[in-house]
Each structure stands twice: as structure tokens, then as C-alpha cells.
Amino acid sequence: MLGRWGRPPGGRSWNDLVGRVMKQEEIDRHFMNIALELARKAAENGDAPVGALVVEDGQILGTGYNRIECEGDPTAHAELIALREAARRKGDWRLRGATLYATLEPCIMCAAAAVHARVARVVFGVHDERWGGVGSLFDLGHDPRLNHGFEVISGIQAKESAELCRVFFNGLRAKKV
Secondary structure (H helix, E strand, C coil): CCCHHHCCHHHCCHHHHHCCCCCHHHHHHHHHHHHHHHHHHHHHCCCCCCEEEEEECCEEEEEEECCHHHHCCCCCCHHHHHHHHHHHHHCCCCCCCCEEEEEECCEHHHHHHHHHHCCCEEEEEECCCCCECECCCCEHHHCCCCCCCCEEEECCCHHHHHHHHHHHHHHHHHHHC
């Protein structure tokens, strides 16, 4: 059982909660499952199914899901919404030590925001060959010309993330016919 914002109850660590040391991949899967739930909300609202959250020290600081279509805002990407909420909650735009989780590889705009926010890690599910900003099209997290970089982990819950996108876009194509 989790307390508010994904922190174990009673201030215990993730390791105490399960009685053993959790591997980073297990922690990443846990938070990616939350991102997948957020992505489903985006799809329910008619937006591309992308969910994101910002986590620091096991605590969720910000969440978001795509709201581009419902808000008519080209910048209403899940990652930007999550980063804004995290900065507000923390009271600092610098999110050093934080991890940005996203179901789809962040686009160039969102990757640049992650650089500016100084996140430590970006973890995502599935690559985006058309818009990917952290490995597919560009690799802003490892660009030596920038003043900050971050670790990139891909493929966490990739099958589930890809399936959400496939079902959503197949549904859109079927409506056009």
C-alpha cells in the first residue's frame, strides 16, 4: 500500500516495504505502471496516450498526461505538465536528483525541458522514431554542447506502452474510414 504521491506509508523506504532491497529496474517498473495509468487517461480524453511523472527519493512530485487536443495547446505534453507540477511542489525549477518517467520517448521539446530542469534520469517505455529527443532522432541527454545531461533508460514496460499507442491510433484510423 502506498501513501500519498507514491511514497510508502509511515516514511519507510521502498526496501523496507517489501522486506528486501528492490532493484532499480523494479522501482522503474512500478513508476512506469503509474505512467501507463496516466496515459490511459489521455486516451480516454481523445489525446495520444502518453503519461509522465517526476519522482525524487521515491516520492512523486508531479504527474501529467497528454492534454494537447482537449486544451488546444501544442505544449500540453505529459512530460511538461509533470515537470511544471514537480517544480511547483518542490518550490524550485531545478529538479536535480529527480527521474522523469514517460510512456513514450520524450520529444525534443520535452527533452529540452528535462535538460533545463536538471533531472538526473529519464526513463521511458517505447522509442519514438519520428519525434524522439533522447535517443531516436536526437539525444539531448548526452549532448556535450549542453550544460547538463542525464541518464537515459529505455524499454521499461515498452510492450504495454506500444500497445496503448497501437490501439489508440488504430482507433483513429478506423474513424477516418
